Amino acid sequence: MGRALRTVVIGAGVGGLTAAALLLKAGHEVTVLEAHIYPGGSAGTFYHQKYMFDAGATLAGGFAPGGPHAKVAEILGLEWPIRAVDPAWIVHLPDGRVVTQWVDRSAWEDERKRLFPNTEHFWHLQERLAKISWDIASRPFPWPPQSPANWLTLARGLRPSTLPAIPYLARTMNSLPLGNDPLFRTFLDAQLLISAQTTTERAGALYGSAALDLPRRGVNHVLGGIGSLAKTLVEWIRANGGQVHFRQRVERIEVSGGRAKAVYTVQGARHRADFVLANVTPWKLNDLLGAEAPGALASELENLEPTWGAFTLYLGLEGAAIPEGLADHHQIIVDPARPLGEGNSVFLSLSDANDPLRAPPGRRAATLSTHTRVQTWWELYQAANKDGYFQRRSLYADRLVEAAARVVPDLRSAIHLCLPGTPVTFEYYTRRPMGMVGGFPQSSLFAARGPRVGFANLWLVGDSIFPGQSTAGVTLGALRVAAEVAAAGRRLTRHVHTATLANHEVTTHE
Numbered sequence: 001m002g003r004a005l006r007t008v009v010i011g012a013g014v015g016g017l018t019a020a021a022l023l024l025k026a027g028h029e030v031t032v033l034e035a036h037i038y039p040g041g042s043a044g045t046f047y048h049q050k051y052m053f054d055a056g057a058t059l060a061g062g063f064a065p066g067g068p069h070a071k072v073a074e075i076l077g078l079e080w081p082i083r084a085v086d087p088a089w090i091v092h093l094p095d096g097r098v099v100t101q102w103v104d105r106s107a108w109e110d111e112r113k114r115l116f117p118n119t120e121h122f123w124h125l126q127e128r129l130a131k132i133s134w135d136i137a138s139r140p141f142p143w144p145p146q147s148p149a150n151w152l153t154l155a156r157g158l159r160p161s162t163l164p165a166i167p168y169l170a171r172t173m174n175s176l177p178l179g180n181d182p183l184f185r186t187f188l189d190a191q192l193l194i195s196a197q198t199t200t201e202r203a204g205a206l207y208g209s210a211a212l213d214l215p216r217r218g219v220n221h222v223l224g225g226i227g228s229l230a231k232t233l234v235e236w237i238r239a240n241g242g243q244v245h246f247r248q249r250v251e252r253i254e255v256s257g258g259r260a261k262a263v264y265t266v267q268g269a270r271h272r273a274d275f276v277l278a279n280v281t282p283w284k285l286n287d288l289l290g291a292e293a294p295g296a297l298a299s300e301l302e303n304l305e306p307t308w309g310a311f312t313l314y315l316g317l318e319g320a321a322i323p324e325g326l327a328d329h330h331q332i333i334v335d336p337a338r339p340l341g342e343g344n345s346v347f348l349s350l351s352d353a354n355d356p357l358r359a360p361p362g363r364r365a366a367t368l369s370t371h372t373r374v375q376t377w378w379e380l381y382q383a384a385n386k387d388g389y390f391q392r393r394s395l396y397a398d399r400l401v402e403a404a405a406r407v408v409p410d411l412r413s414a415i416h417l418c419l420p421g422t423p424v425t426f427e428y429y430t431r432r433p434m435g436m437v438g439g440f441p442q443s444s445l446f447a448a449r450g451p452r453v454g455f456a457n458l459w460l461v462g463d464s465i466f467p468g469q470s471t472a473g474v475t476l477g478a479l480r481v482a483a484e485v486a487a488a489g490r491r492l493t494r495h496v497h498t499a500t501l502a503n504h505e506v507t508t509h510e
């Protein structure tokens with residue numbers, strides 16, 4: 001093939017940008033099309049009245065040696081604008097217990113022994129399973145396998161040390177010895193909800209164990225806000241000859257002969273492609289393919305339950321109201337008798353006090369969030385009279401402030417600016433249908449979603465594919481997808497080269 005292979009990436013979330021950068025490095029001609037005016041999607045940072053607010057994600061892991069972001073930095077030769085934090089976050093239980101999620105392992109061991117006596121059996125097993133899971137994840141791990149090459153890679157990755165995990169492959173966290181402190185279970189549920197999008201009852205034992213280990217794997221502040229990760233990737237892509245276009249919303253993927261041929265934007269551009277990567281949810285991909293969507297995708301969607309949405313509150317705060325020495329990240333659980341989410345579990349992140357980019361002098365930017373089911377928001381929003389929607393928005397804002405006031409007692413009087421975000425807001429800004437965020441619950445490993453969608457040259461990337469949510473999770477997914485696309489590119493080049501040679505021979509003999 002005389003020309004470079006052309007890869008078009010739909011969406012400049014962390015997953016899409018990471019795959020784009022890796023493919024650029026692999027020699028592809030890469031174009032990223034982003035609907036919004038800045039990158040990052042759910043891990044973006046937006047500017048409002050001199051504050052830089054993290055829209056969704058606030059904490060980033062995966063930068064320790066061997067971690068997905070660290071690997072990408074090594075391949076691309078870039079530096080992430082990060083600062084490690086310890087503790088990772090602090091969990092406030094309804095009975096007043098305050099659990100510090102130390103990054104330092106021995107500090108964490110002391111903490112859990114002090115607060116949850118009689119749970120060491122659980123933690124030892126969790127740590128053993130987490131170690132195996134992280135070890136597997138650090139090697140190429142094309143899960144779920146979707147091609148013979150994937151199976152081969154998986155088989156090569158097996159080690160004797162992996163074998164003890166086998167009995168846990170199909171088990172949930174519930175099968176681990178959880179003890180009899182009901183708030184210990186609430187604590188675990190809250191940790192798993194933010195890292196696996198489900199609780200002990202459904203979270204897979206291997207995935208859940210790895211997720212509980214996240215704080216110990218290192219957590220970071222991103223300077224300028226979490227959106228700086230996406231910005232760093234955009235800068236790297238542009239500096240290395242790739243293209244990233246903002247305000248370019250893709251409305252259609254053209255398919256012909258079983259391949260994605262081109263991508264069309266609402267703004268009237270057509271981008272021809274050898275490979276297309278869609279940094280979107282399966283629902284969105286189905287819309288983009290329209291009548292060309294494969295039957296398997298349509299039936300997959302029929303059986304899919306809507307995933308979680310988020311209710312968020314962006315607060316501009318008087319810095320003096322934040323207690324001296326307070327950690328920046330907190331998870332507050334309000335009522336043990338109520339299910340988590342819907343304002344009953346709230347994550348509060350304060351901007352780094354030493355980061356002048358985040359807030360005017362003497363102020364702090366805060367992002368508060370809670371899991372919420374998306375349907376009710378849309379029913380209220382689509383009603384002829386939107387009063388119910390706005391009332392619910394105020395009610396949730398109040399719940400979040402009330403919960404966060406357990407950590408910052410003077411919070412209410414410290415608020416200079418308050419912006420709420422519902423699933424309606426998330427749909428508008430991230431283009432994720434119904435504002436569903438965070439990907440699929442990681443329950444059974446055997447139900448995990450892979451990146452293939454029925455066309456030889458079209459892949460999903462982002463938190464809808466295994467291992468799911470988080471900037472580290474989507475980066476791991478992007479490493480897999482980029483490797484597969486690069487391999488497909490080499491095959492295509494060889495095929496075209498062989499065909500050209502054959503053609504040349506025919507012409508010469510004639």
Ligand SMILES: Cc1cc2nc3c(=O)[nH]c(=O)nc-3n(C[C@H](O)[C@H](O)[C@H](O)COP(=O)(O)OP(=O)(O)OC[C@H]3O[C@@H](n4cnc5c(N)ncnc54)[C@H](O)[C@@H]3O)c2cc1C
Pocket residue numbers: 010011012013014015016033034035036039040041042043055056057058059060061248249250251279280284310312369429430431432437438439461462463464468469470471472474
């Ligand atoms: C409230 C909240 C808190 C979170 N907290 C954390 C956290 O602390 N740490 C963490 O690691 N993770 C966290 N997450 C999860 C994390 O943010 C996401 O899993 C991750 O950022 C998703 O990345 P993605 O690659 O799937 O892309 P997305 O974030 O979904 O971005 C996709 C991009 O594609 C663009 N796009 C979509 N459709 C089109 C189209 N048709 N044409 C052009 N562009 C399009 C969108 O505009 C968007 O920019 C949180 C998420 C939320 C919502």
